[in-house]
Amino acid sequence: MQSKIHIKQTQKRHNQWLDNAIKYILMGFAILSSSFIFIIAGVIMVKGVTPFITNNGGLGRVNLADFLTGSTWLIGESFNSNLYAVGFLIISTLFIAFLSLLISFPVGVLTALFIAKIAPKKLAETLRTVIEMLASIPSIIYGLFGAGIILKLVYDFSTILGFQSKGGNSILSSVLVLAIMTIPTIASISEVAIRSVDKSIEHGSLALGASKTQTHFKVVLTSAKSGIFTSAILGIGRVLGEATAVSLVAGGRRSGINFNILDTTSTLTTMMLEGMKETTGLDYDIRFSVGIVLMIVILITNFTLNYIKRKVGNVDVK
C-alpha cells in the first residue's frame, strides 16, 4: 500500500515538475517578446536624445518644448539650423489615422461578418484567401497603386468640386491608401473572432425569435468584440507606422496644420523616412527623435484603445 502511494506521489511531483518547467519556459518566451520594446526604445533613444542634450556640432541644442509644439519642420537651412519641430506632424498623423480607421474599420468588420456568416461556403473560402493574399503585398506596391490610380481619382474628384488639387496629393489620398492597406488585417482578424463565437449563443438568439440580421449585429458581433477590437488596435498600429506607401501620396507638407482633406500633408513617419539615407549629423539624429515622439504617440493610442476596450467590456464566452 505504501509503495503505491509513494508512486502516486512521485508521479504527482513529476507532473508538477513538468507543469512548472513548461510554465517557466513559456513565461520566458512572453518576457522575451515584451522586452523587445525596450531594446527598440534603447536603439532610438541613443540617437534620438542627442539633439536635445548635445551641442550638435556647433548648432546648439534643440529646444524640447519648441520641438513638440512648433508648426514648421525646419526653419532655416538644413545642416545649419537646429529649429526643428514636429508639433503639427503629431496632429496630422492622428487626424489621418483616425480618418483611415473610420473607413477601414466598418468596411473590414462588415466584410468579416459577411465572410463568416452570410456568404456561401465556397465564396467565403475564396474571399478569405484573396484577403490573405492581399495582406502580403509589399507596402510599396500599395504606394504605387496610390500614386498611379488614387492620385488621379482624387485629382479629378477635386476638379469636379472646383478645388485645384496638387496633383491629387492630399490627406484624402493618404487616408484612402492607408484604409486599403488595413482592410485585409482588420477583416482577417475580425473574421477569426466572429467565426469563433459559440454557435449555441447564435442558435439561442434565433430560437428566441430574433431575425438573422438582429442576431448578427446584436449577438455575434458583440460576442466577438474582443477580437474585433484587437484587429482595430493592430490596424491602427499599421496605420501609424506606415511610411513608404504614404510618402508617395501625401505631398510632404513642411509647415502648418491642415484639415482640408484635399490639401497636402505629412506624417511623423514620412518625415522620418525622407532623406533618412542621404543625410548626416543633426538632420539624421533628429529623425530618431521623431521616432521617439511616434512611439509615445503609439503608446498613448494603444493605452486609450485598451481603456475603451475595458470600458466597453469583454464578453465572457466561457
Added chain:
Amino acid sequence: MRKIFLVLALALSFSLAACTSGSSFDDSKNITVYTRDTTSGTRAGFMEGIGFSAAAGSDDVLVEGFVIKDNTGIMTSMGTDEYGIGYVSLSSLNNTIKGLNFEGVAPTVANVLNDTYGLKRPFMWMVRDTGDYESTEIDQLVKAFVAFLGTTDAADIINNNGAIALQTTVTWDSIKAQHPITARNNSNVTLRFGGSDSIQKVAQALTQAFSAKAGNFVAEHDHTGSGDAYKRTQTIGLSDPVSKHVGFSSRYFKDTEKVGVATSDMGQLAWDAIVAIVHKNNPVTNITAAQLKAIYDGTYTKWSDVVSE
C-alpha cells in the same frame, strides 16, 4: 437582388467621377510647384543652376504650398497634374511628360557635352584611404578602378546608361600595364560598392565592364544614399559589415565630408543633366533660369505669369 443593384449603381457613379475628359489648359490656374527634398543631389544641382542656391538646403525660401516627391513621384505627378512643374534627371525623361528647354537649349546629351545646356549635377566617387583595405589586392584593384573611370571605355559605359561622361582620350588599353593586378584571376576577390542609389545603374554597368577587364572580381552593390558614400568609406571601419570600398554620390561632397580625404581618393566621374518638366498639355516649351526662380520662390503664382512672357 435589390441590394446588389444599389451597390452597382453606387460603383457606377464613382467610376463616372473618375472618367472626366481632358480639358484645355487654363492659365489662370495656380502653379503647383514640385520639388525633391533638401537632401537630394538633384535639388541641389537644380537650385544652383537656376540661381536660387538658398533653396538647395532650405524649405523656408520656397513658395508656400510646394509638394515634395521623390524621383518617380515627380514623374508620375507631372503625368496627372496639368498645372504642375518639377524637375528630373535627364536619364529619367520619357514621353509621358514634357521636358522644357532651358534658356533656349534643348535638354540632350549633345548639348550637355558641348556645354550649352546649363542645368546639371555631378556624379562623384570616393574611396578608402590608401592602405585601409583588407588586402593589397583589393587596394590595387580599387586604384585600377579609379584609373578606369578616367578612360574612354568607362566614358562609353557612362554615356550608355544615361549620364554624361567627362571628356577624355585615354583608353584602358594604354594604361592597363600600370595596373598588373588586373592581369591575374581575381574571381575570389570581392569589392564592395555603395552610396547614391541614383548612380546605381551606372555603377553596376561600370563594375560589370571593369570586372571583365580586371580578372572577373565580384562586385557587391549596396546603394543606400549619397550620404553613405563618405560615411561608409571614410568613417566606418573595415570590421563593420556595412563598410564599402568605393562610394558614389550624386552631389558634390560637403566640406565636412572632405576633411582628411586625400585628393586622389575622391573625384568626379560624370555629369547628370537636370530637366524642368511639365504636363504634356502645358503650352510652355522654353523656360529661363529667372522664370524658374520666380516660380520656385513664389513671385509667379499663376501660369498666366509665365505664358505671358
Added chain:
Amino acid sequence: MLNSRRKKDLILQSITYMASFISLFVLISILLFVFLNGFKLLNMDLITHNFESTSYIADLKDFTGPGVFNTNKDFDDHTYYSTKWGIALSDSENLMGHTIVLVTYVHEDSPFNDLRNKGVATQDLMLDVDYEIVRIAFDDGPSALSIQGAQNMIQVLDTKTTFRELEYSTSGGGIRGSIITTLYLIGLTLLIALPVGVGAALYLNEYAPKNKFTKALRNLIETLTGVPSIIYGLMGLALFVPITISLTKATGANLISGALTLSVILMPVIIRTTEESLKVVPDDYRHASLALGGNKTQTTFKIVLPSAFSGILTATLLAIGRIIGESAALVFAVGTAIKDHVSIYDKSTSLSVHIWAMMTDEPANIELSTTIAIIILVIVLSMNLSIKLISKRLLRKYGVTHE
C-alpha cells in the same frame, strides 16, 4: 412594429453587402493594377535566370579585314544586317524591361565567330545568338553604344574596317536568387517566431495570473505594433547582426539576422491572434481534461492548442504575408545586395527588397516591380492553399471539429 424592424434589418444588410462589395472592389482593383502593369515582363526566364550578367571583352583575332557575307535570311523590320561583317542585330528588351541590342544571327563565316579574349581567361570567345552587345569601340571615332540602337550600330560597323574592342554580355536580371532568399526567410522566421509567439500567448492566456505584471507584459507586446519598420531594421542591424556574427560563421549582415528581425515584427500579431483564439476555447474543455486526470501540460498542448488551431493558422498565414511584404526593415537590417548564390550566412535580397532596389533606380522600374508583385502573389497563393490543405488533413486526423 414588424415593418420598422424589417426596415432596420434591410438597412443593416445593405450596409453589410456594400461594405463587402467595397472591399472586394478595392482588392480586385489592386490585383488588376498589379496584373495589367506587370504582365508584360512576366517570363519564365525571369524566374530562372541569374540576376548578374557577365560581360566579355573581345577583339579580333588574326583579322585580315571584313568580307562580304551574303545571306538569304529574311529579317524583320527591327533587325539590321551587315553584309560586311555577317551579323544581324535587333532592338529588344531584356528581362528587366531595358532596351538592349540583341544578336539575332551570326553568319558562319563571320569574323565574329572567332574572337580573342581581352580579359584574363584564355579561352577564345565567339559572338552567339541571344548575347547582348553593350558597345563596340574604335580607334578612329566614337564608339557605337547600345543606347543608340541596333540600326546605328550596324551603320557604324559598315563604315569601319576594324574595331578596337567589343563588349557584350549574357542576359541577367533574373530574380531566382531573390525567390530562394524569400523562401529561406519564410522558413527561418516561422521556425523562430511561431514557437516563441504561440508559447508566449499560451503563457499569457493559460498560465499567467491576472495581475498587473501580466497586463504590463501584454501592453509592452502591443506597443510593438506601431513601430515603423525602419526602426526594426535599425534595431536588427544594431543587435542581431553582431549576435549572429559571433555565434555563426557569418561575417556580415545575413539572413539569420534578417529572420530574427522579422520575428520581432511578427511577435504582436502572432501573440494577439493566438490569444484571441485561445480565449474562445470553452473552459469546459479544460475542466473536463483536468477532471479526467490530465495535468496542465497535457491539457494545454493536447486539448486547448488543437482547438485554437484555426486561429493559429490564420496567424501563420498573416505572418507569412507580412514576411513576404516587408521591405523597409530588411533594407536596413540585411542590405540590398542582390545575389545569385544564396546562403543563410550571407546577405541577399528578398522579393520585396528586390522591388525596392528596382524602384530606387532612376527612372524607377515600375513594370518590373509589378511583375515581381505578381510572382509574390502566386507564391503566397500556393503557400496559402497548401497550408490549408495540410491543416485540413491534420484536423481530420485529430478529429477536432470547429466549424
